[in-house]
Amino acid sequence: MVLKVKVRLKYSHNHIVWLFKRGRGLTGLKNLGNTCYMNSIIQCLNNTAILVTYFCNGQYLEHVNRSHSTRGAIAEELAAVVRALWSGQYRFIATKDLRNEVGKHQRAFRGGEQQDSHEFLTILMDWLHLDLQFAIKPPQKNVCVQEGLPAAERAWHEYTRCKESLVLRLFYGQIRSTVRCVRCAERSATYDSFSNLSLELPAAAARCTLQDCLNLYxxxxxxxxxxxxxxxxKRDAVKKLDISRLPPVLVIHFKRFYVDPKEYMSNTYRKKQTYIDFPLEELDMSQFSLHCPGNPMYNLYAVSNHYGSMEGGHYTAYCKSSVYGKWYKYDDHVVTEIPASEVKSSAASILFYTS
Ligand SMILES: [Zn+2]
Incomplete structure (x- = not known):
């Protein structure tokens, strides 16, 4: 039996039309002193259609949860930013309140130094899940610990513990890690959730494909x-990862930064400039996942780009507007239309795909 928990989310084509009438979503974000890493991620999230509708129609207010350390404030501040970005009233806005709130809970994001957009995204996802968490009613008694469920489903329900959020539903998937003894073939499997897949690049390749990175992972x-x-x-063993649950929004990060082995004492980060070819449409994840719930075909809708080095870098976002169907470059306060042919570049750092 596959457990299906229905979360009723009020979004529809009418809401998208309503957003279109109200505003444009093509609003820039002021750079508050090395905050382009944050701006890049906010614009990617601001082009996640279901999340935008959830914030703009006020449904998130029913779910704001004050029982965790962030007390719902991160979600409230992000919602305020998203609503302003879609109000159609501003060419660009400043996100001081969100930045202050984020800085209260993570020191690194408080100062004026450049940060890693992947680290910011990963922490932000966890905060948003906690801030918007609500209890769900299991369809029958003790279903959370039901023994008849397949192991991956059981692990998922143990992880969620009957707590849901739109963020969990949209962005979180699950990885199965299997370790097999080389001598006797005994296996042991564990399950972990993820809000993004962080992939190594093949060593010393000038070009590779997303599929190469997934195969390597x-x-x-x-x-x-x-x-x-x-x-x-103690035995030699073989460890193998498999995707056991595909989320509706699949976020993929490329590990471009690495510590140069020749300079590991000074902890100097180098960046791989590898050009990674990735599909804009019809990324087929079925070959990379176990038979799992969800649609394995994905289309790209946002990219967080990084230029330059870790210390002196700059971030932008390329996002496909769900309203206009065109690609735009979000470079802090400046938003410009770009051709789809420019979306793939060696600056691509985080990809956002939707099924
Ligand atoms: Zn053994």
Whole structure:
């Protein structure tokens, strides 16, 4: 039995039309001193149609949860930003209140130094999930611990513990990690949730494809000295990752930064300028995932780009407007239309796909 928990989310084509009438969503974000990493991520989220509708129609107000350390404030501030970006009243806005709130909970985001947009996104997702979390009624008693469910489903319900949020529903998937003893073939599987997949790039390649990176991420890895529960000895084992749950919005990060082995003492970060080819339409994830719920075909709608080095870099976002069907470049306070042919570049750092 596959457990299906229905979360009623009030979004429809009418809401998209309503947004179109009210505003444009083509509003820039002022740079408050090295805040382009934050601006880039906000614009990617601001082009996630269901999330925009959820914030703009006020439904999020029913879910604001004050029982965690951020007390609902991060979600409230992000909602205020999204509503302003879609109000059609401004060419660009400043996000001081959101930045102050974020800085209260994570020191690194308080100062005027450049930060990593991937780190910001990952933390922001966790905060938003907690800030917008609500309890769901399981369809029958004790379903959260029901033994009949497949292991991946059971692990998912143990993880969510009957707490839902739109952010969890949209962005979170699940990875199964299997370790197999080379000698006796004993297996052990664990499950982890993710809000984005963070992929290594093939070593020393000037060009590669997203599929190459996914294959590298999911390929067998030999681990020595695994405590095999059957052999009761340390054995060589093979570890394999599989995607056991695909989210409706799949976020993929490329690990371009690495510590140069020759300069590891000084902790100097280098950046791989690899050109990664990725599909704008019809990314087929079925070959990269176990048979799991959800549609395996994805289309790209946003990219967070990084230019330059880690210390002295700049971030922009390329986003496809769900209203106009065209691509736009969001470079802090400046928003310009770009041809789809410009979306793929060696600056691509985080990809946002929707099924
Ligand atoms: Zn063994």
């Amino acid at each position: 999911l390929k067998d890895e030999t681990i020595p000295g695994w405590n095999c529960p059957k052999c009761k000895e």
